[in-house]
Amino acid sequence: MPRYEISMITKLLDRNQKVEVLGSVVKYLMGQGHVVRKVEHLGDRCLPVKMEKQTEGSYFVMDTDFSREAVVDLKKFFSMQEDVLRSTILPQEMIYETFECTGDPENYGEKLQELVKPKPKEEFSININADIVPFPL
Amino acid sequence: MLLKTLQKKPLMMCCAIVEKAQLSMMTRRTYSLQTFDPSLDPSKQKKAATKQDPDEPVEMEDPYVRSTSLIKCTLCGVDVNYKNAQLLSQFKSSFTGVVLPNNNVNLCDKKYKEVCRAITTAQIAGYLPTLMKEPIFFEDPYLGKKSNQ
Numbered sequence: 398m399p400r401y402e403i404s405m406i407t408k409l410l411d412r413n414q415k416v417e418v419l420g421s422v423v424k425y426l427m428g429q430g431h432v433v434r435k436v437e438h439l440g441d442r443c444l445p446v447k448m449e450k451q452t453e454g455s456y457f458v459m460d461t462d463f464s465r466e467a468v469v470d471l472k473k474f475f476s477m478q479e480d481v482l483r484s485t486i487l488p489q490e491m492i493y494e495t496f497e498c499t500g501d502p503e504n505y506g507e508k509l510q511e512l513v514k515p516k517p518k519e520e521f522s523i524n525i526n527a528d529i530v531p532f533p534l
Numbered sequence: 535m536l537l538k539t540l541q542k543k544p545l546m547m548c549c550a551i552v553e554k555a556q557l558s559m560m561t562r563r564t565y566s567l568q569t570f571d572p573s574l575d576p577s578k579q580k581k582a583a584t585k586q587d588p589d590e591p592v593e594m595e596d597p598y599v600r601s602t603s604l605i606k607c608t609l610c611g612v613d614v615n616y617k618n619a620q621l622l623s624q625f626k627s628s629f630t631g632v633v634l635p636n637n638n639v640n641l642c643d644k645k646y647k648e649v650c651r652a653i654t655t656a657q658i659a660g661y662l663p664t665l666m667k668e669p670i671f672f673e674d675p676y677l678g679k680k681s682n683q
Contacts, residue, residue, distance in 0.1 A: 404659055
């Protein structure tokens with residue numbers, strides 16, 4: 398099954414309330430048959446955007462595995478929760494793919510090599526159709 | 535021509551002609567301004583050059599090297615993620631909140647695409663604001679050129 402990453406933003410919660418919210422979310426995921434590998438808590442901070450008239454919140458990140466058909470049902474589940482303000486589901490191939498860095502800020506190497514290649518000269522040739530005779534005797 | 539003149543003219547005149555020729559050789563105009571001096575021998579000039587002359591070239595670094603060849607991509611070897619807001623907000627302008635173009639920032643084409651995609655996902659997920667740059671991050675180092683600040 399492909400791997401997904403879920404990021405959850407909730408209201409400011411006490412330590413006991415965080416345990417209740419995380420417990421209910423993970424129990425639902427395990428009950429559906431999905432795999433939960435890691436649950437992280439990033440901290441509390443002032444929100445950059447006003448979400449449902451709230452200015453402070455706490456952040457969570459979960460590392461899970463589930464099938465592609467279950468994405469729509471999970472979005473409905475997170476919207477039904479009262480404490481959860483915003484949730485996003487992203488595939489990990491999109492997030493953790495890395496490109497090899499060339500080192501130069503101006504990547505002229507590949508473009509120059511294409512320009513320096515010698516182009517083949519077009520030979521001049523007259524198209525003569527021997528079948529057609531324009532001015533027969 | 536000289537033999538004919540010698541036969542016709544007396545001896546006294548012949549001597550005068552010879553002395554004139556010798557005088558003309560002595561007073562001939564010299565086309566070279568330099569005269570031969572023993573002090574200006576090239577063998578002696580090399581010995582005088584061992585002392586430090588101010589007219590000689592001085593060893594130093596090449597000042598005409600292109601400055602961009604020494605600059606490297608700032609994110610070479612650094613992983614970019616949508617969750618760290620401080621690193622991504624360095625590539626936004628503090629006045630409008632718009633992503634800076636690649637002319638002002640020294641980044642590869644590949645890393646610049648990663649940063650643009652990470653900024654849009656962070657704005658949707660709720661990690662970054664869209665229309666501004668957070669005032670906590672105003673004191674971060676500026677990565678663009680000074681003329682376009």
